[in-house]
Amino acid sequence: MHTISSLNFTVTERFLRYVKIDTQSDPESPASPSTEKQKNLGRLLVDELKQMGIGDAHLDQYGCVYATIPANTDKDVPVICFCSHMDTSPDCSGANVKPIIHENYDGEDIVLPDDHTQIIKLNEHPDLRNQLGNDVITASGTTLLGADNKAGVAEIMDACYQLVNHPEIKHGIVKILFTPDEEIGRGVDNVDVKKLGAYACYTVDGESAGNLENETFSADGAKLTINGISAHPGFAKDKMESAIKIACEIVARLPKDLSPEDTDGKQGFIHPVNISGQVETAVIDFIIRDFDEKKLHQHAEVLKNVVSAVLQSYPASAYSLKISPQYRNMKSVLDDHPEIVQYGLEAIKRAGMQPKLCSIRGGTDGSRLSFMGLPTPNIFAGEHAFHSKHEWVSVQDMQKAVQTILHLCIVWENPPAQF
Incomplete structure (x- = not known):
């Protein structure tokens, strides 16, 4: 040999x-x-x-x-x-x-x-x-x-x-x-x-x-689309619901212990990877990761709950959240x-x-x-x-x-x- x-x-x-x-x-x-x-x-x-x-x-x-x-x-x-x-x-x-x-x-x-x-x-x-x-x-x-x-x-x-x-x-x-x-x-x-x-x-x-x-990791992607209410800023009192500000609030409310910068080993995370938009519409792309598929779904629920809770303060606005599997x-x-x-x-x-x-x-x-x-x-x-x-x-x-x-x-x- x-x-x-x-x-x-x-x-x-x-x-x-x-x-x-x-x-x-x-x-x-x-x-x-x-x-x-x-x-x-x-x-x-x-x-x-x-x-x-x-x-x-x-x-x-x-x-x-x-x-x-x-x-x-x-x-x-x-x-x-x-x-x-x-x-x-x-x-x-x-x-x-x-x-x-x-x-x-x-x-x-x-x-x-x-x-x-x-x-x-x-x-x-x-x-x-x-x-x-x-x-x-x-x-x-x-x-x-x-x-x-x-x-x-x-x-x-x-x-x-x-x-x-x-x-x-x-x-x-x-x-x-x-x-x-x-x-x-x-x-x-x-x-x-x-x-x-x-x-x-x-x-x-x-x-x-x-x-x-x-x-x-098991991996999902999530796309959140926020439909806010646009108004002339000079006459916006009690009318405008800025999709940009709603998006920022959602990102700020994500649990710190579910972010990539605060996790390692077998811990999973929710991570916003892209944000874009105007007052009327904003889009956030997230990746969701965990080694355990059950926990992966739990992280998705956390994201859904954060989005839902924030939007309650904006009664005229709406959103859609689409979660797609990426790999397992x-x-x-x-x-x-x-x-x-x-x-x-x-x-x-x-x-x-x-x-x-x-x-x-x-x-x-x-x-x-x-x-x-x-x-x-x-x-x-x-x-x-x-x-x-x-x-x-x-x-x-x-x-x-x-x-x-x-x-x-x-x-x-x-x-x-x-x-």
């Missing part, structure tokens, strides 16, 4: 190529993908996969990349899939990214060269303590880096390269999926799960090396297929790390894929400080992720007896 830790990794070179391609998604765009430029990376990935000899690699009209690595074993092995998203967050510019490798990291704060006010401070990024002597990659200070999730893309691509070039690594059929628009919650809107035909999937989109996430905690699906998570933990262990099972205060493509019939936990990609100019990843963590993907293929082909 080839020693996986001594492979000639290509992940860093791939990552440095991919982050220079602007793939920012756009929540305001109704198109799918939301931005055509995401397909630029998709086309490059297809070309590289085909150059490896993976002949069925293709980009579909929705910006999804699919590919298949055929089995090289006679065993009847369940089909597994690896997935990462190609888009970067709308929260921070992803254009003209200039990646910098800080070799042999020494534990000092990292001052980014294109904006010296952008400093990645050790006391604010404690995971940097695990990177002493490693090679840390950052952006230059004016953009995000794009490690979320191009680190995962590069890791899967390197794993494909290794599987093709090292037939001694035995595996079943391996499917590859790269998605657009994950950052705006639409990553798997157009994924053809039947075409994948996989039993299990792993998103490669997590943070610290060794982490595997089997639990996400994938743990309920994964618990029915315990080997999927167990094999992931075993692969991390074989790659030389202490596996850590985590919950994520957010969602991944895997949240929705799990409920589309494809159970999908999330393994680490090594990305940190997502959606910001301080984003970073280390070369060594990316290599560990590649090793984990390869070990996963091996574990599925030859499961340990205890499972």
